[in-house]
Amino acid sequence: MFNRRRLSTRLTGSALLAGLLLAGPLLTGLLVTGWSQPAAAQGAIMRNQTRIINQAVTNQVRQALRPRLLIRDGAGAVSAMETGAAGRHLALASADGGVRVWDLESGRQVQRLQAGPVRALAVADSSRTLATVGPDGSVTLWDILQGQPLRRIAAGGVQAVRLSPDGALLATAAADGTVRLWSAGSGQPAATLAGAGGAVAALAFSPDGRRLAAGGADRAVRLWSVPDGQPLATMTGAEAAVTALAFAADGTLHAGDAGGAVQVWRAGSATPARSIRAAGSAVTALAVRPDGLVAVANGSRSLGVWTGEGRQLVSVENPEGTVAAAAFAPGAERVIGAGSDGRARVWDLGNGALAAQLIMTRGGWSVLDGAGRFDGSDGGLGDVAWQAEQEVFEMTNFSQPYYEPGLLAKTLRAPAALLTPGAPTVTAGIAPPPTVQIAAPAGAAAPGPASVAVTAADRGAGIAEIVLYANGKALDPAAVTATEDVDVNGQPGRRVTFTVDLVAGSNRLRAVALGDNRIESVPAQALVTVAAPVEKPVLHVVVVGINQYANPVLELNYAVADARGVTAWARKQTGNGVFAEVKLHELYDRQATRANIGSLFAQLKATRPQDVVVIYVAGHGENAEQSWYFLPTEFGRNLPFETAAGDARGGQAFRQAVLQAVAADGISARSFYKNVLQIGAQHVVLLIDSCKSGGVKRAFEADADRRALALVGQQAGVHILAATDKNQLAVELEALGHGAFTYAVLNGLGGAADGNPADGMISAREVLGYAVAQVPAMALRHSQSEQNPTVFSRGADFPLGPAGERQAKARKKKS
DSSP: OOOHHHHHHHHHHOHHHHHHHHTOHHHHHHHHHOOOOOHHHHHHHHHHHHHHHHHHHHHHHHHSBOOEEEEOSBOOOEEEEEEOTTSOEEEEEETTSEEEEEETTTTEEEEEEEOOSOSEEEEETTTTEEEEEOTTSOEEEEETTTTEEEEEEOOOSEEEEEEOTTSSEEEEEETTSOEEEEETTTOOEEEEEOOOOSOEEEEEEOTTSSEEEEEETTSOEEEEETTTOOEEEEEOOOSSOEEEEEEOTTSOEEEEETTSEEEEEOTTOSSOSEEEEOOSSOOOEEEEOTTSOEEEEOSSSEEEEEOTTSOEEEEEEOTTSOEEEEEEOTTSSEEEEEETTSEEEEEETTTOOEEEEEEEBSSOEEEEETTOOEEEOHHHHTTEEEEETTEEEEGGGGHHHHBOTTHHHHHHHOGGGOSOTTOOOGGGOBOOOOEEEEEOOSEESSSEEEEEEEEEEOSSSOOOEEEEEETTEEOOGGGEEEEEEEEETTEEEEEEEEEEEEOSEEEEEEEEEEOTTOOBOOOEEEEEEEOSOOOOOEEEEEEEEOOOOSSGGGOOSSHHHHHHHHHHHHHHTTTSSSOSEEEEEEEEGGGOOHHHHHHHHHHGGGOOTTOEEEEEEEEEEEEETTEEEEOOTTTTTTSOOOSTTHHHHHHHHHHHHHHHHHHHHSEEHHHHHHHHHHOSOSEEEEEEEEEESSSOOOTTHHHHHHHHHHHHHHHHTOEEEEEEEEOHHHHEETTTTEEHHHHHHHHIIIIITOOTTOSSEEEHHHHHHHHHHHHHHHHHHHHSOOOOOEEEEOSOOOEEEEOOHHHHHHHHHHO
16 A cells, blocks of 8 residues: 555655655656666656656755744844843843843743833842833832832933942942942942043943943043042043943953944053954943953944954854844853844854844743754743744744753753754754644534544655644544545645534634644644533642652652642632532542552543643652653652752762652653543643752753653643742742742632733633742742742633632732
């Protein structure tokens, strides 16, 4: 039998083989039988076959998609960009009035401040404080952690601002030449610095925070001691008005001017040691690395990097806009530039290649590297896509081969840690994913099973899988009733028939096909309306909480309390008018064995399509073989944990023993995926609050957890909120009586999440969004620990109950 699947796969693998396969039966017959024609005839045949092969190769090349990046609802041009003295935080002010703060250590955007238009800004890593200057010259200090203004500074006409390395002092410079020091803690003036001549446009603190430099229209750079404000020196030699200042680690001072030159003064000298002709127009930004490298931006398309001796190391270009801001990435051979196209780009200093780009939109954030790997927030990824001619492929369609949690951090510090090291470059061309069509009834008189056929046509990437989603959730493979190879307008194809349990009201069907490269097709969609009264759903709440483990060293304090908090919320939903009934499924401590958890999931197979299932698990989690595992109570029974840091003392042998036990006893992300698919309900939320079983968290290990769980959410079409990258101390906050993650979830369910829209009803997406926003600040405030939950929301949104106004107010007051 002719194998269309095999043919489509070979077409992708080699263009020449494609040509041979498409050359027709004649060549095949010649090769198989060995039949020989006269020489003249053979020559004609070979010329004809060569033409056919060449045409096939040309067609194959033409068929490859070379998509371009599409960004929707971007934040707008970057007006200012700064890093803190330690280089951990990167802040960017965008035209939409938002200031985005990135943590370069974790590689994610951690805050968006609603600051309005920003003229200048400054960052202090140590105090997690940020200063912004508005268009009217007013100054506001912000708490990066909370995302709220701390205080406004009683200064006017400010053009430049800087925070001291320790965050204790704020320096401001005004258009009238006034330079002042302020207490960042109180907002009160500390000193007025005398001697500035004319408008001051640039400020810089020395690395030790003991000197302040200011430069402006009179071409001089003045130096004062800090905090007493005594004048130390006046440096001359700038060729034009000073527009940018920066110190090197050894105290060398650099000044960029309006003529495009950079002057360099050694510590203690009033005349320049050298001059760098760095730009053809006014320097708009200047960054100096501790080893003396200098990055210079001037508002053109290029960004130049120079050695301390004045030799140009590399020049990079933004192909889609200008570069007006510059910074060095700490501890990496990378330079960052931002400007008119609203993105921040990260370039490699060695070869000038684009290493990554930071994309900021009104919906969130995302990061892409040169190959097309990506990371980002749920909302941010919804704003970016790949467009090839008339087709638009959402970024999440590329999740399986290209989703890389922690991408920015790895790009800056550890490229070898990539989970997707072999990903081919998207813009170089990809085999087109299949096209899909849905054949479904237009409507039905009553709920119940219906037959739906999905047909996929191969366009060069093969047909690896066809998936059908009903109201957002993927159907279990058991719903497939037939599969057949078909011809689709002359292309090899496949048709899969599913049985779908229709519910009363609207049934939104969505079908995708994946090629052998695991890239999803553009979806096909259909709406099936069932003209019958809509029944209220049953709320099923599955709760698993484990404090007690087979090895006492692994015991937790708050997992059970957290789980019982979810149970208490569920009981309050009885009689709330949203659900016909509330059913609880609970397992605690010694009851929460792997077998019992599996049995509990099996009970959910009988849930109805219109029902709602909330699954909450709290306990230990671990990573093995690049997958996340939840650890049931029997885990650790044969492991010699002596302390929570046993894996640090026991070395590699102990680590291997732990991983073997994880794989043997744990419940993998893949198992969760299979169990979730078998749930009858179409509305599922999975909440995972787990901490590492050992005391040492390995670098980037949590990224594999996030990737595994995110793919579960995408492929199953459910909502997942997970905290898997923390140690026990980050989980258990005595002041709250719960872990930060669960406390935020309960707060959101209690009413605090109601806000988008504020309709008195709490939805799944509202709770997830609220928890992601609240947990990092809560964990730092109460335990000085960092915790960043991950959300992946692919299914349809649905209500989880009415907002409890009193509960929300009480929890807000307590937190």
